Amino acid sequence: MDAVTGWWDDYFWGSMVVLQVFIFSLLLMVLFGLIGAAAKLSDNRVAQKISAAYTVIFRGTPEILVILLLYFGSAIFLTSVAQVFNPEIKFVDVPPMWAGTFAIALIVGSYATETFRGAFLGVKPGSIEAARALGMSNLQTFVFIRIPEMWRLALPAFGNHMLSLIKDTALISIIGLNETFFVAKQAIGTTGEPFTMYIVVGAIYLGFSTIITLTVMGLEKFGLRTTEGAR
Amino acid sequence: MIFDLSLIADSIPKMLAGIGITFQLMALSAFLGLILAVILLLMRISGKWYLSWPAQVHIYVFRGTPILVQIFIIYYGFPQFEFIRESIFWPILREPFGCAVVALSLNTGAYVSEILRGGVLGVDRGVLEAGSALGLSARHKFIYLTTPIAARLALPAYSNDFISLMKATSLASTITLMDMTGIARTIVAQTFAPYEIFISLAIIYMVLTWGIQKTFGRIEKYLSRYVKP
Numbered sequence: 405m406d407a408v409t410g411w412w413d414d415y416f417w418g419s420m421v422v423l424q425v426f427i428f429s430l431l432l433m434v435l436f437g438l439i440g441a442a443a444k445l446s447d448n449r450v451a452q453k454i455s456a457a458y459t460v461i462f463r464g465t466p467e468i469l470v471i472l473l474l475y476f477g478s479a480i481f482l483t484s485v486a487q488v489f490n491p492e493i494k495f496v497d498v499p500p501m502w503a504g505t506f507a508i509a510l511i512v513g514s515y516a517t518e519t520f521r522g523a524f525l526g527v528k529p530g531s532i533e534a535a536r537a538l539g540m541s542n543l544q545t546f547v548f549i550r551i552p553e554m555w556r557l558a559l560p561a562f563g564n565h566m567l568s569l570i571k572d573t574a575l576i577s578i579i580g581l582n583e584t585f586f587v588a589k590q591a592i593g594t595t596g597e598p599f600t601m602y603i604v605v606g607a608i609y610l611g612f613s614t615i616i617t618l619t620v621m622g623l624e625k626f627g628l629r630t631t632e633g634a635r
Numbered sequence: 636m637i638f639d640l641s642l643i644a645d646s647i648p649k650m651l652a653g654i655g656i657t658f659q660l661m662a663l664s665a666f667l668g669l670i671l672a673v674i675l676l677l678m679r680i681s682g683k684w685y686l687s688w689p690a691q692v693h694i695y696v697f698r699g700t701p702i703l704v705q706i707f708i709i710y711y712g713f714p715q716f717e718f719i720r721e722s723i724f725w726p727i728l729r730e731p732f733g734c735a736v737v738a739l740s741l742n743t744g745a746y747v748s749e750i751l752r753g754g755v756l757g758v759d760r761g762v763l764e765a766g767s768a769l770g771l772s773a774r775h776k777f778i779y780l781t782t783p784i785a786a787r788l789a790l791p792a793y794s795n796d797f798i799s800l801m802k803a804t805s806l807a808s809t810i811t812l813m814d815m816t817g818i819a820r821t822i823v824a825q826t827f828a829p830y831e832i833f834i835s836l837a838i839i840y841m842v843l844t845w846g847i848q849k850t851f852g853r854i855e856k857y858l859s860r861y862v863k864p
Binding site: 460461463464465466467469470472473476477480567572573574575577578588592596597598600601602603605606609610613614617 | 705711
């Protein structure tokens with residue numbers, strides 16, 4: 405383990421990049437999941453079809469392919485857009501971090517769509533009737549009745565989605581994101597100890613997964629505190 | 636931004652040449668992973684701490700780390716040690732294909748054993764009591780009652796994991812293996828036409844996913860043929 409000594413700070417900054425990607429992709433993932441679930445539950449047939457296509461496409465293709473497509477694809481797309489305004493521009497570089505964040509949020513968002521849809525369907529009709537009887541508006545019902553009831557139902561599966569998200573950040577290193585994996589590659593170049601360096605990466609990810617698992621367990625306990633008798 | 640159709644027509648046969656490797660990786664890892672999963676499951680439900688602990692550690696570690704890290708540790712990491720290079724496993728661990736199979740099997744084994752455990756825990760107690768009343772031993776109850784029912788209960792989740800495994804085989808392209816994704820990345824590096832190549836490859840993978848779903852749907856129907864609707 406002596407070889408790792410000089411690399412701890414690099415690993416630390418690498419982990420911060422992982423954390424940053426995780427947080428931004430988590431926000432985007434929830435957004436995509438909610439939009440997808442809303443579209444699936446709506447009466448609009450076009451919205452239903454689009455949402456169904458979204459889940460089929462992103463659940464059926466390998467993650468690495470989506471990341472590569474979004475990274476290289478967006479670079480080409482932006483280049484052609486930029487060339488319309490300024491033909492001098494040869495190539496527009498897309499930061500791998502944003503292409504990657506967007507890609508993994510899209511992928512995991514397609515799984516979250518199904519989770520959220522199921523959770524919204526799990527809200528008891530009686531609760532909604534009660535809200536109507538109290539004279540709540542649709543928005544009030546959504547914020548005070550549907551959301552508090554639905555997030556508890558969604559939480560176990562949502563915890564798994566967060567784990568997929570943190571593990572998928574490792575794939576962004578393929579398109580050159582400067583995270584722990586990338587640090588390991590540099591460290592191997594100078595020390596020649598690939599096993600040690602990759603084990604450190606594994607340990608960092610294991611730490612992140614453990615934190616997420618424990619957080620979800622705590623939240624589940626918190627969510628069930630009022631329904632203890634019912635279960 | 637115009638789709639080059641002739642390029643797609645050119646490259647699809649090239650990519651399909653790699654489908655064999657994808658299938659080999661998938662079938663071998665699914666088979667070895669299932670064996671490992673059953674072993675891990677038996678270790679976990681054995682009730683003996685010295686068997687159940689190693690199984691739980693394996694599951695925890697392999698579910699908590701990205702599969703890419705696992706592949707890299709096995710392919711790039713293991714050759715760091717002299718004793719691995721001199722061991723009998725070296726012919727397997729020297730080849731990227733062997734490494735990919737080992738990594739994918741260890742990974743999918745951890746996930747599948749959790750799925751199987753869910754199936755075993757879902758078996759109705761009444762059935763096992765009926766078995767006891769008939770005088771079946773614990774082993775016979777496990778083989779004749781728990782196994783068929785648990786297999787049926789676990790199948791929907793298993794089919795999802797099978798699809799994840801199929802998608803994970805594409806990661807073998809990161810350790811120089813020329814599967815469909817590996818070939819696609821080479822073509823893109825030569826032509827720089829990511830849209831055409833990657834989208835057509837995505838469609839190939841989606842067809843595979845669809846096929847797996849249909850196949851498992853049939854198996855599920857067959858296994859639940861005597862279940863009351």
